[in-house]
Amino acid sequence: xxxxxxxxxxxxxxxxxxxxxxxxxxxxxxxxxxxxxxxxxxxxxxxxxxxxxxxxxxxxxxxxxxxxxxxxxxxxxxxxxxxxxxxxxxxxxxxxxxxxxxxxxxxxxxxxxxxxxxxxxxxxxxxxxxxxxxxxxxxxxxxxxxxxxxxxxxxxxxxxxxxxxxxxxxxxxxxxx
Amino acid sequence: xxxxxxxxxxxxxxxxxxxxxxxxxxxxxxxxxxxxxxxxxxxxxxxxxxxxxxxxxxxxxxxxxxxxxxxxxxxxxxxxxxxxxxxxxxxxxxxxxxxxxxxxxxxxxxxxxxxxxxxxxxxxxxxxxxxxxxxxxxxxxxxxxxxxxxxxxxxxxxxxxxxxxxxxxxxxxxxxxxxxxxxxxxxxx
Numbered sequence: 001x002x003x004x005x006x007x008x009x010x011x012x013x014x015x016x017x018x019x020x021x022x023x024x025x026x027x028x029x030x031x032x033x034x035x036x037x038x039x040x041x042x043x044x045x046x047x048x049x050x051x052x053x054x055x056x057x058x059x060x061x062x063x064x065x066x067x068x069x070x071x072x073x074x075x076x077x078x079x080x081x082x083x084x085x086x087x088x089x090x091x092x093x094x095x096x097x098x099x100x101x102x103x104x105x106x107x108x109x110x111x112x113x114x115x116x117x118x119x120x121x122x123x124x125x126x127x128x129x130x131x132x133x134x135x136x137x138x139x140x141x142x143x144x145x146x147x148x149x150x151x152x153x154x155x156x157x158x159x160x161x162x163x164x165x166x167x168x169x170x171x172x173x174x175x176x177x
Numbered sequence: 178x179x180x181x182x183x184x185x186x187x188x189x190x191x192x193x194x195x196x197x198x199x200x201x202x203x204x205x206x207x208x209x210x211x212x213x214x215x216x217x218x219x220x221x222x223x224x225x226x227x228x229x230x231x232x233x234x235x236x237x238x239x240x241x242x243x244x245x246x247x248x249x250x251x252x253x254x255x256x257x258x259x260x261x262x263x264x265x266x267x268x269x270x271x272x273x274x275x276x277x278x279x280x281x282x283x284x285x286x287x288x289x290x291x292x293x294x295x296x297x298x299x300x301x302x303x304x305x306x307x308x309x310x311x312x313x314x315x316x317x318x319x320x321x322x323x324x325x326x327x328x329x330x331x332x333x334x335x336x337x338x339x340x341x342x343x344x345x346x347x348x349x350x351x352x353x354x355x356x357x358x359x360x361x362x363x364x365x366x
Contacts, residue, residue, distance in 0.1 A: 028236070054236075054261070054265060055261070055264070056229075056257070056258075056261050057257025057258070057260050057261050058255070058257045060223065060225075060226065060229075060255075061226070061229040061232075061255065061257065061258050061261055062229075063223070063226065063229070064221065064222075064223075064226035064227075064228075064229025064230040064232075064233065064258075065229050065230070065232050065233040065236075066233060067222075067230055067233060068218075068229070068230045068231065068232065068233020068234040068235075068236070068237060069233040069234075069236060069237045070233075071218075071233075071234065071237070071359065071360055071363060072233070072234060072236075072237025072238050072363065073237070073364075074236075074237045076233075090223050091222065091223040091226060093223070094222025094223040095222045095223070098222065098351065099220060099222055099351075099353075099356065100353075
């Protein structure tokens with residue numbers, strides 16, 4: 001699960017992430033706002049007529065809602081900050097790991113430095129995320145540039161096929177383009 | 178004081194074979210003793226998330242009623258979900274909360290605000306358009322059909338105490354077979 005950074009591409013378009021998510025059959029987004037992804041993802045998602053945005057009060061609500069939707073054959077993804085992911089870990093433990101539900105999240109790594117691997121960040125709120133996910137056995141991928149966009153759809157499809165939870169870590173602020 | 182199992186026995190007469198019932202912990206064990214159905218969703222995993230699971234189900238299957246049998250301690254862990262549910266306003270979601278003032282599944286310790294918290298008032302303030310509370314079994318029996326006839330989201334606080342002790346079979350609650358049977362029943366029609 002360790003993915004060392006090997007490039008210095010500094011662009012990440014919100015529209016690319018949204019298109020990839022939609023191509024994976026996602027039609028519902030559950031979110032608590034995150035300043036890291038606010039401009040590039042949440043505002044465009046709120047305006048996207050093909051996506052239904054449900055604003056939740058706390059991130060673990062999104063885990064329960066996603067599970068209910070999964071049983072109904074609908075695909076959803078949560079858009080939260082890394083702090084919200086940490087707050088949701090018991091729900092992920094239960095629904096994602098114990099019950100093997102495809103709980104999928106886009107997680108903003110607020111404060112990750114450019115071209116620094118998350119686990120090497122000086123920000124403890126960033127550096128602990130991948131080790132925590134590894135300890136829990138939760139599949140995760142870093143989305144840090146346009147080169148990472150092709151990972152998204154296969155990762156979501158795999159999460160639903162297995163099924164298992166999936167965390168997509170947004171390593172830099174996506175552009176609103 | 179109403180007994181929870183007696184309330185559920187009355188409620189069960191009004192639940193159809195198409196309804197999904199999301200029941201959590203102590204309520205779940207009482208419910209599956211009273212009314213067995215593959216559409217009993219008793220696997221909410223993390224405490225407090227029953228209403229959130231129900232919202233997902235209500236959105237995913239707008240053709241069915243989704244009835245939540247929550248607990249007061251559980252709801253206190255996820256009060257924000259009342260705001261979320263009220264904001265989304267699924268017309269097919271019915272949220273019953275058994276108010277016994279204790280963490281029954283965890284030793285019977287009192288909840289914070291025992292005998293003080295006004296769950297109906299909180300739900301009403303959160304934006305639920307139709308809120309009820311019952312402490313008398315006959316009144317509940319007389320009015321439950323009307324409650325379930327309202328357009329959701331509907332909230333009802335049931336002032337109860339534990340009735341007969343149900344079998345606490347956590348293998349049924351957490352077992353994959355229960356989830357698979359629910360999925361098959363939901364997909365069947």
